[in-house]
Amino acid sequence: MMSSKRHFMVAASDRQKVEDIIKACARLYVMPHFRQLKEEHISFKNDDPNNPVTIADEQSEIYLESKLTDLIRGSLVVGEENVEKTPEVLEYLRDPHNVVWVIDPIDGTRNFKDGDETFCIIVALVAHGETQLGWIYNPNTDTMAFAAKGEGFYINGEKVELDSRAKLEDGATGYTRSKYASKLEGVDVESLGCSGLEYVRIASGKALFSLYGYMKPWDHLAGTLMVQEAGGYVRKFMGSGYNPYDQKGGLISANSEDTWRTVKKHMDQVRSQSQPDNKPK
Known part of the structure; x- marks a missing residue:
């Protein structure tokens, strides 16, 4: 891996490793709990019934943090669940010298808890104070969306461009x-x-x-x-x-x-x- 002034270059092989890690996370820690959650597997942040966290959220974030930080030496993590416990980690994003993985282990946790398939895993990589790479994975359809700064947007490897004429x-x-x-x-x-x-x-x-x-x-x-x-x-x-x-x-x-x-x-x-x-x- 190498960096330039505005872009943080990540080799195609390492980008593929991120995809593999995200898919493994879904296979090992997310989907086994889908529609299988027990009452003891669910808690609520600040006792808010609209803001649940499940055992799958917690296990997924631990797995993603461990695997992703191994890919880039010295990289940091801002994850939804660790911010809940240690909010000061958000400050990692203010320092442009930091390389930071930003993780939502299950986006749409309430849907996940209710047995609704509308959820995904989100990972972004921030460097030089900008979002450089992003992955959004839907494990129910095995659809991986990916974007790289200055390189375009892809779904399952196929480049997608918007029609800006749509009103x-x-x-x-x-x-x-x-x-x-x-x-x-x-x-x-x-x-x-x-x-x-x-x-x-x-x-x-x-x-x-x-x-x-x-x-x-x-x-x-x-x-x-x-x-x-x-x-x-x-x-x-x-x-x-x-x-x-x-x-x-x-x-x-x-x-x-x-x-x-x-x-x-x-x-x-x-x-x-x-x-x-x-x-x-």
Whole structure:
């Protein structure tokens, strides 16, 4: 492996090793628990019933951390479950000298817990302060999505590029739980409860946008790289770029800048209409 000023070059053989590690993780620690969870295998973060963690999340993250850090000497890990216990590891992403694996061992844990197949494993590699590589694996369909900065977006090895001419008016799908974009005219707005698979659908042209206010790096780094490498447009709500350490500012990802601006305009209009009238009477 070698690095340049902006790109962190990882040999094709090592990229394949990452794919193999992710697939092995799914085979050994995720799928054996799918639809087989017992009550003692499930807990809830901060006693929130909407924020479960399972034995599969915990075992998968331990496995991925061990195997991935072996690939790059001195690399670090920011994983969803270890951040819960040691939040200061998020600071790894602020130092551009660090090489950091960002892991979501099961994205869509609530779906996984409920026996719904809408979940995936997400891994991103951050170096020089930027997301360099991203993998999103759907073990139910054996579909591996991959992106490399400056090299494009691939599904099972086949390069995929977006058609930026697709418009919201054509009757497409967008993803959000936000009330600010839930009433876009002519658009089917929903949430899969799994940001990774939402991003793959946007990057492959099956949906046109996603809007998130909640920004955790394990949810978004790999997916936003895929959308951008496929030819899409990703910015925070105020129009600035998205960096690995950003956790505030909201995020809109879209198939094109035109779609991004349409979603943003609608969001701003709804937000302004929902503000109380504080003008003096």
